[in-house]
Amino acid sequence: MRVVFAGTPEVALPSLEAIAASGHELVAVLTRPDAPAGRGRQLVSSPVAQRGEELGVPVLKPEHPRDPAFQDELRALAPDCCAVVAYGALLPQSALDIAPLGWVNLHFSVLPAWRGAAPVQHAILAGDEVTGATTFRIVRELDAGPVFGVMTETIRPRDTAGELLARLAEGGAGLLVATLDGLADGTLDPREQQPDGVTVAPKITVEDARIDWSAPAPAVDRLVRACTPSPGAWSTYDGERLKLGPVSIAGDHDPLPPGGLEVTKHAVHVGTATAPVLLGDVKAFGKNWMPAADWARGLRPRADARLGDG
Known part of the structure; x- marks a missing residue:
């Protein structure tokens, strides 16, 4: 199956590596544009872009995936499916319609819990004992598409968000490839998310991170x-x-x-x-x-x- 991988930060790399090593054909990488970094504020390509270049596949960096030129380029690549891990931009329906088997997202929670940008952080904040990762088909509503597969992971008493996310990224990479395998051979049917149990996980801001010492x-x-x-x-x-x-x-x-x-x-x-x-x-x-x-x-x-x- 021809696959385009969309991702940006380091947490997406295990999935990119797993797809590149799978039986699927990685035809391109989609990532966010280069961004200023470091004291000199020089433009630096994303971890996914850097690895895509090392793998020798085309690296696409549109300012926004609604750009017509980008969508023409994506059509020319003729992907059967697009796999997404922490890409970082909203995908318009015109882009979602290009891949016949859709866009499959790996999200780091057990949906419908913790839809949004910071699922791992909110799971720890809430004192959850178990979280996981979910693959689902992207639809216009945030993280609300039908689910293909789920894995679970225990939240350890001393886990930081970084440590837990690293484990989920490694385990989720296998789940994502298994999902692509099932789509390729037609054995995987998505199931709609239940309306009960929906929780949201907005981005944690710097002000949110200020400690309230009057809390327990x-x-x-x-x-x-x-x-x-x-x-x-x-x-x-x-x-x-x-x-x-x-x-x-x-x-x-x-x-x-x-x-x-x-x-x-x-x-x-x-x-x-x-x-x-x-x-x-x-x-x-x-x-x-x-x-x-x-x-x-x-x-x-x-x-x-x-x-x-x-």
Whole structure:
């Protein structure tokens, strides 16, 4: 089967590799245009674009998939199916109609749960114990198309969004190829999503990642893990922003007021609405990541010092 692969970030690479190694013919890669990156803000091609070039297949980078010139190019490639993993642009119906077997998306949740841009982060935020990945046919409504296949994955107690997404990307690559296999031989029939159980997962913004120390410790823990590595959980100290890596709940520690700091030689505890949390690594403005105790060593905080003070 002739396949065009659409994707942009690193999380899409396992699926691209799996399709390239499968019995299907990878005829092109579709990705977002080059974007500024680094201190010099030079234009850099996406991870998927770079790998597509290494594989020796055409790499398409339209400003928008509605562009007529792009759609003409896609028709000329005559794909039977287009596979999508984190492409990053809305696909118009005119593009969806080009591939006879449609566009198959790999989404990192068990649909209809967590439709949207940040399913892994929201699953962690909600305290879900299990998530997964789903392949489905793309339709105009967001992540609402009929489902081809599902895999599940346990959310571990210390999982960050980055760690969980990496596992889902690897496992989902096999699911995507199996879906393409079933479409090619005509053995796979999609099933409509149930209207019950729909939840949405909008993008997590930087402001969403600010820690509310008046929340219970488990909620603080989940927020930090859900925002690791991006956009990065944060609070403030003495009016300056402080990024936080994953924390630990110190259930046997004496209570502290929300945001209240307790600094010892080897540890920094912060109060929440319930038990304090033990900080891991932190990143102060203009500094590198470091253990919280190293950051706090030179602070000599006042007795009433707290995080979230500005």
